[in-house]
Amino acid sequence: AIDYEDPLDIPRRWAGERKFQVGVHILRGLTDADAAAPVLTAIADAVIGALLPRVLDEFAQAHGRMPGGRIAILAQGRLGSREMSIDSDLDLVVVYDASGEAGSDGSRPLGPSHYYARLAQRFISAISALTGEGRLYEIDTRLRPSGSSGPVASHLDAFRRYHREDAWTWEHMALTRARVVAASDDSLTQDLNQVVREVLLTPRDADRVVVEVADMRRRIAQEHGTEDCWQVKHVRGGLVDLEFLAQQLQLIHGPDMPGLLLGDTALVLARAGELGLIEDGAMLADAVRLQRRMLGLLRLTVTGRFDGRTAPPGLIAALARAARLDEGADAEAIGDVLRSCQARVHAHFDRYVTDVAARVKAEGAADAGADPKTAMETKR
CATH class of the missing domain: 1.20.120.330 (Nucleotidyltransferases  domain 2)
Structure with missing residues:
Protein backbone atom coordinates (compact mmCIF):
# COMPACT_ATOMS: atom_id res chain seq x y z
CA ALA A 1 0.00 0.00 0.00
CA ILE A 2 1.34 3.43 -0.99
CA ASP A 3 -0.79 5.68 1.22
CA TYR A 4 -3.82 5.57 3.46
CA GLU A 5 -6.29 5.66 0.56
CA ASP A 6 -4.79 2.52 -0.92
CA PRO A 7 -5.77 0.33 2.09
CA LEU A 8 -9.29 1.77 1.76
CA ASP A 9 -9.58 0.99 -1.94
CA ILE A 10 -8.22 -2.55 -1.84
CA PRO A 11 -11.05 -3.95 0.35
CA ARG A 12 -13.57 -1.97 -1.72
CA ARG A 13 -12.40 -3.67 -4.91
CA TRP A 14 -12.25 -7.08 -3.25
CA ALA A 15 -15.68 -6.82 -1.60
CA GLY A 16 -17.25 -5.40 -4.76
CA GLU A 17 -15.95 -8.31 -6.82
CA ARG A 18 -17.11 -10.89 -4.29
CA LYS A 19 -20.59 -9.35 -4.00
CA PHE A 20 -20.83 -9.20 -7.80
CA GLN A 21 -20.04 -12.93 -7.97
CA VAL A 22 -22.71 -13.68 -5.38
CA GLY A 23 -25.24 -11.60 -7.32
CA VAL A 24 -24.47 -13.44 -10.56
CA HIS A 25 -24.86 -16.80 -8.83
CA ILE A 26 -28.26 -15.73 -7.47
CA LEU A 27 -29.45 -14.52 -10.86
CA ARG A 28 -28.27 -17.70 -12.60
CA GLY A 29 -30.04 -19.86 -10.03
CA LEU A 30 -26.81 -21.43 -8.73
CA THR A 31 -27.81 -20.30 -5.23
CA ASP A 32 -30.52 -18.17 -3.67
CA ALA A 33 -30.49 -15.01 -1.61
CA ASP A 34 -31.13 -16.84 1.65
CA ALA A 35 -28.32 -19.34 1.11
CA ALA A 36 -26.05 -16.47 0.05
CA ALA A 37 -26.60 -14.54 3.30
CA PRO A 38 -23.77 -16.23 5.24
CA VAL A 39 -21.40 -15.57 2.31
CA LEU A 40 -22.34 -11.89 2.15
CA THR A 41 -21.90 -11.73 5.92
CA ALA A 42 -18.45 -13.32 5.67
CA ILE A 43 -17.45 -10.69 3.09
CA ALA A 44 -18.43 -7.90 5.47
CA ASP A 45 -16.70 -9.64 8.39
CA ALA A 46 -13.51 -9.94 6.35
CA VAL A 47 -13.27 -6.30 5.31
CA ILE A 48 -14.12 -5.03 8.81
CA GLY A 49 -11.46 -7.30 10.27
CA ALA A 50 -8.93 -6.12 7.69
CA LEU A 51 -9.67 -2.42 8.07
CA LEU A 52 -9.64 -2.13 11.86
CA PRO A 53 -5.87 -2.71 12.29
CA ARG A 54 -5.17 -0.45 9.29
CA VAL A 55 -7.17 2.36 10.86
CA LEU A 56 -5.48 1.78 14.22
CA ASP A 57 -2.04 2.05 12.61
CA GLU A 58 -2.91 5.19 10.65
CA PHE A 59 -4.49 6.86 13.67
CA ALA A 60 -1.46 6.03 15.81
CA GLN A 61 0.82 7.97 13.49
CA ALA A 62 -0.64 11.21 14.85
CA HIS A 63 -2.04 10.27 18.24
CA GLY A 64 -0.06 7.20 19.29
CA ARG A 65 -1.49 4.18 21.08
CA MET A 66 -3.60 4.09 24.21
CA PRO A 67 -1.58 2.12 26.78
CA GLY A 68 -3.68 -0.86 27.87
CA GLY A 69 -6.54 0.26 25.63
CA ARG A 70 -8.78 -2.12 23.68
CA ILE A 71 -11.43 -1.53 21.00
CA ALA A 72 -14.11 -3.81 19.51
CA ILE A 73 -16.76 -3.56 16.80
CA LEU A 74 -20.13 -4.99 17.79
CA ALA A 75 -22.42 -5.84 14.88
CA GLN A 76 -26.20 -5.91 15.19
CA GLY A 77 -28.97 -6.14 12.60
CA ARG A 78 -28.49 -8.43 9.62
CA LEU A 79 -24.72 -8.43 9.90
CA GLY A 80 -24.93 -9.53 13.52
CA SER A 81 -27.35 -12.35 12.77
CA ARG A 82 -25.59 -13.35 9.52
CA GLU A 83 -28.67 -12.60 7.41
CA MET A 84 -27.20 -10.03 5.02
CA SER A 85 -28.49 -9.27 1.54
CA ILE A 86 -26.59 -7.59 -1.30
CA ASP A 87 -27.58 -4.06 -0.25
CA SER A 88 -27.64 -4.46 3.54
CA ASP A 89 -26.19 -1.63 5.58
CA LEU A 90 -24.17 -2.28 8.72
CA ASP A 91 -25.49 -1.67 12.23
CA LEU A 92 -22.30 -1.14 14.23
CA VAL A 93 -21.49 -0.16 17.81
CA VAL A 94 -17.92 0.77 18.78
CA VAL A 95 -16.95 -0.26 22.31
CA TYR A 96 -13.62 0.39 24.00
CA ASP A 97 -11.93 -0.28 27.31
CA ALA A 98 -9.22 1.88 28.86
CA SER A 99 -8.28 2.30 32.49
CA GLY A 100 -7.63 5.66 34.08
CA GLU A 101 -7.40 9.04 32.39
CA ALA A 102 -3.86 8.80 31.03
CA GLY A 103 -3.62 9.96 27.44
CA SER A 104 -2.23 8.28 24.36
CA ASP A 105 1.52 8.15 23.77
CA GLY A 106 1.70 9.99 20.44
CA SER A 107 2.96 13.41 19.43
CA ARG A 108 -0.61 14.72 19.70
CA PRO A 109 -1.94 12.82 22.72
CA LEU A 110 -5.63 12.47 23.50
CA GLY A 111 -7.51 11.37 26.61
CA PRO A 112 -9.31 8.02 26.40
CA SER A 113 -12.82 9.28 25.58
CA HIS A 114 -11.60 11.69 22.89
CA TYR A 115 -9.12 9.17 21.55
CA TYR A 116 -11.70 6.46 20.99
CA ALA A 117 -14.39 8.86 19.77
CA ARG A 118 -12.07 10.11 17.02
CA LEU A 119 -10.82 6.60 16.30
CA ALA A 120 -14.42 5.38 15.96
CA GLN A 121 -15.21 8.20 13.53
CA ARG A 122 -12.11 7.36 11.52
CA PHE A 123 -13.12 3.69 11.36
CA ILE A 124 -16.69 4.49 10.32
CA SER A 125 -15.37 6.79 7.60
CA ALA A 126 -12.99 4.08 6.38
CA ILE A 127 -16.03 1.90 5.61
CA SER A 128 -18.62 4.44 4.53
CA ALA A 129 -16.56 7.11 2.76
CA LEU A 130 -16.92 7.39 -1.01
CA THR A 131 -13.52 6.86 -2.66
CA GLY A 132 -12.54 6.25 -6.25
CA GLU A 133 -13.58 2.61 -5.72
CA GLY A 134 -16.97 3.54 -4.27
CA ARG A 135 -18.38 2.99 -0.81
CA LEU A 136 -17.97 -0.27 1.10
CA TYR A 137 -21.20 -0.10 3.10
CA GLU A 138 -23.63 2.39 4.54
CA ILE A 139 -23.33 2.40 8.32
CA ASP A 140 -26.04 2.95 10.91
CA THR A 141 -24.77 3.70 14.44
CA ARG A 142 -28.11 4.64 16.01
CA LEU A 143 -28.20 1.40 18.01
CA ARG A 144 -25.35 2.62 20.21
CA PRO A 145 -26.25 3.57 23.80
CA SER A 146 -28.29 6.80 23.83
CA GLY A 147 -28.54 6.65 20.04
CA SER A 148 -27.52 9.60 17.90
CA SER A 149 -27.21 11.78 20.99
CA GLY A 150 -24.73 9.43 22.65
CA PRO A 151 -20.97 9.12 22.20
CA VAL A 152 -19.73 7.51 18.99
CA ALA A 153 -17.69 5.05 21.07
CA SER A 154 -18.93 3.59 24.37
CA HIS A 155 -16.73 2.52 27.24
CA LEU A 156 -17.31 -1.15 28.10
CA ASP A 157 -18.46 -0.26 31.62
CA ALA A 158 -20.87 2.39 30.31
CA PHE A 159 -22.21 -0.07 27.72
CA ARG A 160 -22.80 -2.66 30.44
CA ARG A 161 -24.43 -0.15 32.79
CA TYR A 162 -26.66 1.29 30.08
CA HIS A 163 -28.06 -2.09 29.09
CA ARG A 164 -28.56 -3.11 32.71
CA GLU A 165 -30.30 0.08 33.81
CA ASP A 166 -31.48 2.32 30.98
CA ALA A 167 -31.98 0.44 27.72
CA TRP A 168 -35.40 0.12 26.13
CA THR A 169 -36.96 -3.20 25.17
CA TRP A 170 -36.34 -2.56 21.48
CA GLU A 171 -32.62 -2.12 22.23
CA HIS A 172 -32.53 -5.50 23.94
CA MET A 173 -34.36 -6.94 20.95
CA ALA A 174 -31.52 -5.63 18.79
CA LEU A 175 -29.00 -7.27 21.13
CA THR A 176 -30.45 -10.70 20.30
CA ARG A 177 -28.62 -10.32 16.96
CA ALA A 178 -25.38 -8.88 18.34
CA ARG A 179 -21.90 -10.33 17.96
CA VAL A 180 -18.37 -8.96 17.96
CA VAL A 181 -16.96 -8.90 14.42
CA ALA A 182 -13.54 -7.33 15.06
CA ALA A 183 -11.42 -6.33 18.04
CA SER A 184 -7.91 -5.20 18.81
CA ASP A 185 -7.70 -7.80 21.56
CA ASP A 186 -9.41 -11.18 21.91
CA SER A 187 -10.02 -10.51 25.58
CA LEU A 188 -12.36 -7.63 24.73
CA THR A 189 -14.27 -9.90 22.34
CA GLN A 190 -14.85 -12.28 25.23
CA ASP A 191 -15.74 -9.51 27.67
CA LEU A 192 -18.19 -7.81 25.31
CA ASN A 193 -19.85 -11.05 24.26
CA GLN A 194 -20.23 -11.86 27.95
CA VAL A 195 -21.95 -8.51 28.60
CA VAL A 196 -24.41 -9.18 25.78
CA ARG A 197 -25.09 -12.68 27.07
CA GLU A 198 -25.63 -11.43 30.63
CA VAL A 199 -28.21 -8.92 29.37
CA LEU A 200 -30.07 -11.54 27.35
CA LEU A 201 -30.04 -14.00 30.26
CA THR A 202 -31.61 -11.47 32.63
CA PRO A 203 -35.20 -12.47 33.52
CA ARG A 204 -37.78 -9.87 32.52
CA ASP A 205 -41.53 -9.21 32.77
Missing part, protein backbone atom coordinates in the same frame (compact mmCIF):
# COMPACT_ATOMS: atom_id res chain seq x y z
CA ALA A 206 -42.98 -11.26 29.92
CA ASP A 207 -46.24 -9.28 29.74
CA ARG A 208 -44.37 -6.01 29.48
CA VAL A 209 -42.16 -7.36 26.70
CA VAL A 210 -45.20 -8.47 24.68
CA VAL A 211 -46.96 -5.13 25.14
CA GLU A 212 -43.92 -3.17 24.00
CA VAL A 213 -43.27 -5.46 21.05
CA ALA A 214 -46.90 -5.03 19.94
CA ASP A 215 -46.72 -1.25 20.36
CA MET A 216 -43.50 -1.02 18.36
CA ARG A 217 -44.93 -3.17 15.59
CA ARG A 218 -48.02 -0.98 15.43
CA ARG A 219 -45.93 2.16 15.11
CA ILE A 220 -43.80 0.67 12.35
CA ALA A 221 -46.99 -0.33 10.51
CA GLN A 222 -48.25 3.24 10.79
CA GLU A 223 -45.05 4.53 9.20
CA HIS A 224 -44.21 1.79 6.70
CA GLY A 225 -47.43 -0.22 6.43
CA THR A 226 -48.32 -1.80 3.10
CA GLU A 227 -50.65 -4.44 1.71
CA ASP A 228 -48.30 -5.20 -1.17
CA CYS A 229 -47.21 -8.83 -0.76
CA TRP A 230 -43.98 -8.07 -2.63
CA GLN A 231 -42.92 -5.64 0.10
CA VAL A 232 -41.83 -8.61 2.15
CA LYS A 233 -40.11 -6.63 4.87
CA HIS A 234 -42.99 -4.45 6.08
CA VAL A 235 -46.15 -6.21 4.89
CA ARG A 236 -48.08 -7.83 7.73
CA GLY A 237 -46.86 -11.40 7.94
CA GLY A 238 -43.53 -10.33 6.48
CA LEU A 239 -40.01 -10.28 7.83
CA VAL A 240 -40.56 -7.63 10.49
CA ASP A 241 -43.33 -9.72 12.06
CA LEU A 242 -41.11 -12.79 11.99
CA GLU A 243 -38.09 -10.98 13.42
CA PHE A 244 -40.12 -9.36 16.21
CA LEU A 245 -41.67 -12.70 17.10
CA ALA A 246 -38.24 -14.37 17.27
CA GLN A 247 -36.79 -11.54 19.36
CA GLN A 248 -39.74 -11.60 21.75
CA LEU A 249 -39.28 -15.32 22.26
CA GLN A 250 -35.58 -14.87 23.02
CA LEU A 251 -36.12 -12.08 25.54
CA ILE A 252 -38.85 -13.95 27.39
CA HIS A 253 -37.51 -17.51 27.25
CA GLY A 254 -33.76 -17.00 26.76
CA PRO A 255 -32.99 -16.78 30.49
CA ASP A 256 -34.42 -20.28 31.02
CA MET A 257 -33.48 -21.67 27.61
CA PRO A 258 -30.13 -20.20 26.52
CA GLY A 259 -30.10 -22.51 23.52
CA LEU A 260 -32.73 -20.23 22.00
CA LEU A 261 -30.22 -17.37 21.67
CA LEU A 262 -29.22 -18.14 18.10
CA GLY A 263 -29.40 -14.77 16.32
CA ASP A 264 -30.67 -16.02 12.96
CA THR A 265 -34.45 -15.54 12.82
CA ALA A 266 -35.23 -18.82 11.06
CA LEU A 267 -33.09 -20.84 13.47
CA VAL A 268 -34.71 -19.18 16.49
CA LEU A 269 -38.25 -19.90 15.30
CA ALA A 270 -37.42 -23.49 14.38
CA ARG A 271 -35.83 -24.05 17.80
CA ALA A 272 -38.78 -22.41 19.56
CA GLY A 273 -41.07 -24.87 17.81
CA GLU A 274 -38.90 -27.79 18.88
CA LEU A 275 -38.99 -26.52 22.48
CA GLY A 276 -42.77 -26.25 22.44
CA LEU A 277 -42.74 -22.45 22.87
CA ILE A 278 -44.70 -21.82 19.68
CA GLU A 279 -46.75 -23.85 17.26
CA ASP A 280 -45.63 -24.35 13.67
CA GLY A 281 -42.06 -23.27 14.31
CA ALA A 282 -40.83 -25.10 11.21
CA MET A 283 -43.47 -23.34 9.07
CA LEU A 284 -42.42 -19.96 10.46
CA ALA A 285 -38.76 -20.75 9.77
CA ASP A 286 -39.66 -21.66 6.18
CA ALA A 287 -41.58 -18.37 5.92
CA VAL A 288 -38.43 -16.49 6.93
CA ARG A 289 -36.37 -18.29 4.30
CA LEU A 290 -38.95 -17.77 1.56
CA GLN A 291 -39.22 -14.06 2.19
CA ARG A 292 -35.46 -13.63 2.56
CA ARG A 293 -35.06 -15.27 -0.85
CA MET A 294 -37.59 -12.84 -2.27
CA LEU A 295 -36.13 -9.78 -0.53
CA GLY A 296 -32.58 -10.51 -1.68
CA LEU A 297 -33.62 -11.15 -5.26
CA LEU A 298 -35.86 -8.09 -5.54
CA ARG A 299 -33.24 -5.80 -4.02
CA LEU A 300 -30.73 -7.15 -6.49
CA THR A 301 -32.93 -6.54 -9.53
CA VAL A 302 -35.60 -3.91 -8.85
CA THR A 303 -35.45 -0.20 -8.06
CA GLY A 304 -38.61 0.89 -6.29
CA ARG A 305 -41.71 -1.29 -6.19
CA PHE A 306 -42.03 -4.55 -8.06
CA ASP A 307 -44.76 -4.72 -10.71
CA GLY A 308 -45.45 -8.20 -11.98
CA ARG A 309 -47.23 -6.81 -15.06
CA THR A 310 -44.08 -5.16 -16.40
CA ALA A 311 -41.36 -7.40 -14.94
CA PRO A 312 -39.17 -9.16 -17.52
CA PRO A 313 -39.68 -12.91 -18.02
CA GLY A 314 -36.24 -13.72 -16.65
CA LEU A 315 -37.01 -12.05 -13.35
CA ILE A 316 -40.39 -13.80 -13.11
CA ALA A 317 -38.63 -17.12 -13.66
CA ALA A 318 -36.09 -16.31 -10.96
CA LEU A 319 -38.87 -15.34 -8.53
CA ALA A 320 -40.65 -18.59 -9.33
CA ARG A 321 -37.50 -20.50 -8.41
CA ALA A 322 -37.27 -18.51 -5.17
CA ALA A 323 -40.88 -19.47 -4.41
CA ARG A 324 -40.06 -23.12 -5.19
CA LEU A 325 -42.47 -23.11 -8.12
CA ASP A 326 -42.02 -24.26 -11.69
CA GLU A 327 -40.19 -21.60 -13.70
CA GLY A 328 -43.27 -21.27 -15.90
CA ALA A 329 -45.32 -19.84 -13.00
CA ASP A 330 -46.53 -16.28 -13.53
CA ALA A 331 -46.35 -13.34 -11.14
CA GLU A 332 -49.89 -13.92 -9.88
CA ALA A 333 -49.10 -17.51 -8.87
CA ILE A 334 -45.93 -16.39 -7.10
CA GLY A 335 -47.89 -13.65 -5.35
CA ASP A 336 -50.43 -16.24 -4.20
CA VAL A 337 -47.62 -18.19 -2.52
CA LEU A 338 -46.44 -15.03 -0.75
CA ARG A 339 -49.92 -13.98 0.34
CA SER A 340 -50.71 -17.42 1.73
CA CYS A 341 -47.43 -17.49 3.64
CA GLN A 342 -47.95 -13.97 5.00
CA ALA A 343 -51.49 -14.73 6.13
CA ARG A 344 -50.27 -17.68 8.19
CA VAL A 345 -47.46 -15.64 9.73
CA HIS A 346 -49.79 -12.73 10.50
CA ALA A 347 -52.19 -15.09 12.28
CA HIS A 348 -49.34 -16.42 14.45
CA PHE A 349 -48.10 -12.90 15.21
CA ASP A 350 -51.58 -11.88 16.31
CA ARG A 351 -51.91 -14.99 18.44
CA TYR A 352 -48.58 -14.65 20.25
CA VAL A 353 -48.15 -10.87 20.27
CA THR A 354 -51.10 -8.65 19.32
CA ASP A 355 -53.84 -10.58 21.10
CA VAL A 356 -51.73 -11.20 24.21
CA ALA A 357 -50.82 -7.51 24.42
CA ALA A 358 -54.48 -6.54 24.10
CA ARG A 359 -55.41 -8.91 26.91
CA VAL A 360 -52.65 -7.61 29.16
CA LYS A 361 -53.69 -4.01 28.56
CA ALA A 362 -57.33 -4.82 29.13
CA GLU A 363 -56.61 -6.59 32.38
CA GLY A 364 -54.17 -3.96 33.55
CA ALA A 365 -51.84 -6.83 34.48
CA ALA A 366 -48.67 -5.02 33.41
CA ASP A 367 -47.41 -1.49 33.20
CA ALA A 368 -46.27 -0.98 29.62
CA GLY A 369 -43.92 1.79 30.77
CA ALA A 370 -42.96 4.88 28.81
CA ASP A 371 -43.79 5.27 25.16
CA PRO A 372 -41.18 3.37 23.09
CA LYS A 373 -41.71 5.81 20.21
CA THR A 374 -40.57 8.70 22.35
CA ALA A 375 -37.37 6.86 23.18
CA MET A 376 -36.67 5.93 19.57
CA GLU A 377 -37.28 9.48 18.33
CA THR A 378 -35.02 10.86 21.07
CA LYS A 379 -32.23 8.54 20.00
CA ARG A 380 -32.51 9.62 16.42
